[in-house]
Amino acid sequence: MIRIWILLGYTFLFFYLHVTGNISKYINLKYSFLSFIAIFVFLFFLIAQCYFAWKEESNEDEYIDICDCGMDHIEEKKSWKRFIAYPILIFPIITALVLPVATLDSSIVAAKGFNFDMFGNDADPNGFHQFLEPDTSIFYGQDGYEELMKEAMGQFADRDPILLKDEDYLLGMETIYKNPGYFMGKTIGFKGFTFKDEETDDIFLFRFGMIHCVADSGVFGMLLELPKGETFDNDEWIEVEGKLDSIYYQPLKKTIPVLKVKKITPTTEPAEPYVYRTS
Numbered sequence: 001m002i003r004i005w006i007l008l009g010y011t012f013l014f015f016y017l018h019v020t021g022n023i024s025k026y027i028n029l030k031y032s033f034l035s036f037i038a039i040f041v042f043l044f045f046l047i048a049q050c051y052f053a054w055k056e057e058s059n060e061d062e063y064i065d066i067c068d069c070g071m072d073h074i075e076e077k078k079s080w081k082r083f084i085a086y087p088i089l090i091f092p093i094i095t096a097l098v099l100p101v102a103t104l105d106s107s108i109v110a111a112k113g114f115n116f117d118m119f120g121n122d123a124d125p126n127g128f129h130q131f132l133e134p135d136t137s138i139f140y141g142q143d144g145y146e147e148l149m150k151e152a153m154g155q156f157a158d159r160d161p162i163l164l165k166d167e168d169y170l171l172g173m174e175t176i177y178k179n180p181g182y183f184m185g186k187t188i189g190f191k192g193f194t195f196k197d198e199e200t201d202d203i204f205l206f207r208f209g210m211i212h213c214v215a216d217s218g219v220f221g222m223l224l225e226l227p228k229g230e231t232f233d234n235d236e237w238i239e240v241e242g243k244l245d246s247i248y249y250q251p252l253k254k255t256i257p258v259l260k261v262k263k264i265t266p267t268t269e270p271a272e273p274y275v276y277r278t279s
Contacts, residue, residue: 161241183257191237192238243262
């Protein structure tokens with residue numbers, strides 16, 4: 001019977017995530033159809049398990065007592081495995097339905113420590129968080145990635161100003177970071193939440209993004225050079241435009257793009273604060 005409740009729980013969980021829209025907090029919406037299909041897969045297994053449970057109940061007294069001790073040794077051997085397996089299966093259902101879905105913000109950046117050390121391609125792509133610079137090279141072969149960046153350059157190279165929207169934010173940021181020299185002096189505009197580095201007082205503008213799912217999510221954006229007298233606290237949503245330049249950033253010990261901001265427009269947190277890789 002407990003298997004039926006577990007399958008019912010997963011069926012309801014995936015249905016609930018789609019109805020409420022919270023599925024976007026876990027996976028790239030590009031792949032949401034897979035989790036939608038999972039609803040029907042779990043429903044199928046639920047119906048099948050109900051049938052097997054009914055059939056087993058009708059034959060519950062029909063087992064062979066091999067040693068005349070009156071015990072079902074098959075069930076006895078399986079019990080310890082169920083004791084371990086069932087809590088593992090139940091835990092995701094309870095946590096997803098009971099615990100609130102939190103939107104990632106600057107506190108996550110601060111908690112992880114402000115050290116962007118994942119710029120290389122040697123990291124494991126199956127479970128790490130990227131920072132500042134989107135990098136999808138680890139998900140493609142060398143030829144595939146070069147072709148992708150070539151297409152992206154064709155999309156952004158001739159644009160000035162380059163005003164990044166939610167749908168092309170990650171691709172645009174990755175293209176700029178991979179070819180910074182080509183975009184120097186161009187006007188770049190985008191929206192995000194502010195993060196103030198407590199050690200340097202530098203202001204970054206970020207968006208949390210997902211390439212495939214929350215396992216490879218990251219915080220992506222750019223260092224801002226604000227007009228004199230301008231300052232922001234954490235988690236203030238603004239839209240900026242400015243000229244792209246570069247700076248040797250000592251905390252990272254590398255040269256990174258910096259946006260010399262000319263225009264600042266206060267805004268509100270969008271209904272969907274995350275951005276996704278759509279291509």
